[in-house]
Amino acid sequence: MLAQTANRTPQTKNIADDAQLWEFALGDVAKCMGPDYAVYANRPVQRNPNSDLQLLSRVQSFTGTRRKFEEPMRIVGEYDVPAEAWYFRDNAHPSQLPYAVLMEIALQPCGFISAYSGALFHYPNLDLHYRNLDGNGTLLADPDLRDKTIVSEITLKSTVASGNTIIQTHDFALFADGKKFYSGDTVFGYFTDEALTNQVGLDGGKLVPAWLESVGAGDAHEQTVICWNLAESSEPCFQAPEGRPHQRLAIRQLNLLDELRIVPDGGSSGKGYVYGLRTIDPEDWFFPCHFHQDPVMPGSLGVEAILQAMQGFALQQGLAERFQNPRFGWVQKRTAWKYRGQIIRETKRMQLEAHVTDVQEHLDQTVITANASLWRDDLRIYEVTDLRLALREAAA
Known part of the structure; x- marks a missing residue:
């Protein structure tokens, strides 16, 4: 049995170190979670991401009583950020943490x-899949x-089990140098x-097309539609102008789209619209990383793909031109997401769209705000609201 006495003080020994987290991601889960989990040997079981997407270095402490769900449980985790990590290397600016990585650093301790x-x-006799449903940060x-070293503080607030499904709610907060810089709450399920x-997606099983492809778009096809090819790294959108080294889209593993279609005055608000497309390859790099035995594209990478589309819109519209050395960055505001499906290896294509709702020029930055959706083939499965992107001056 798992321990039934509460541990109310932090331990001097980590709850899970790097070796134990490797076991949770790829090996024997019982070596991380305890002997009770031996029942999952040779069975599919919940995993945390691995390899390039393992963004949790250790779990320092646990407060609460395992299996006593009437009271909150808490952990403190840490992630050591490598200065030369692949996600800095592939991003347009070498110090900008991709938003997907930020989300994963917050959400992976929730999985733990x-x-x-x-x-x-x-439901010990069932093989259950662990999925993120909703959240905001x-x-x-x-x-x-x-x-x-990023410190994560996670509170497991509630657990409800019914009809072979388990739903859990969490609060999260991230700290660096003792200062909180990202916080929110999220819902996961088994x-x-x-x-x-x-799963029927976000529209009750109805196939709702993207705005650009829908009859409801009215005269969308009579408007200017600008097409960008993102499948080739030699395309101009990946080549920064001289003296402006960060004025480009991300590359390699962070290039998540094959094609963009931009309608400058399109979308639900008439302030701009961008559509993105990716052909899904069963061998895409993220499937083995997320998760072992249960490969799905991380929802966070779907959000990152939407941001890539918004960056393409910003560059095409010339929003970087007011800056001498522009770079992309994030905005100190709230973003919410909802997932009702996953991109899996059998998926043929991922579609997404972003409706620009606002473009504001401030003294030090230009901020683009959009609401977005993402499709697995023709089923709308993600919705992201108030997603923001900034263009600002890079430090000298």
Whole structure:
């Protein structure tokens, strides 16, 4: 049995070190979570991301009582940010943490506490899949995180098990140098194969097309539609102008789209619209990383793909031209997401769209705000509201 006595003081020894987290991601889960999890040997079981997407270095402490869900449980985790990480290398600016990585640093400890809590033992005979459903995050600062240790504080607030499904709610907060810079809350769930197979997306199973392709777009096809090819790294959008080294889109693993279609005065607000497309390859780099035995594209990379589309819109519209040495950055505001499906290896294409709702020029930055959706083939499965992107002057 798991321990039934509360541990109310932080331990001097980590709850999970790097080796144990490797076991949780790729090896024997019982070596990280305890001997009760031996029942999952040779069975599919919840995993945390691995390899390039493992963004949790250790779990320092746990407060609460495992399997006692009437009271909150808490963990403190840490992630050591490498200065030369692939996501800095591939981004347009070498100090800008991609928003997807920020989300993963906040959400991966939620996955750990969900497993550590013992929630799976509500249905020990079922093989359940762990999925993020909803969340929101507020950026409080946008620090340079290279070579920093990010501390995560996670509270598991509630657990409800019913009908072979488990739903859990969490609060999260991230700190660097003792200062909170990102916080929010999120909902995760455990689901059977059948439940995932029968997902109906965000529109009750109805196939709602993107604005650009819909009859409801009216005269959208009579407007100017600018097409960009993102499948080739030699395209101009990946080549920064001389003296402006960050005025380009991200490359390699952070290039998540094959094509953009931009309608300058389109979209639901008439302030701009961008559509993105990616052909899904079963061998795409992120599938083995997320997760072992249960490959799905991280929802955070879907959000990152939407931001890439917004960056393309910003560059095409010349919004970088007012700056001498422009760079992209994030905005200290709240963003919310909702997922009702996943991009899986069997998916043929990922579509997305962003409706620009506002473009504001401030003294030190230009901020683009959009609401967005993402499709698995023709089923709309993600919705992101109040997603913001900034263009500002890069430091000398």
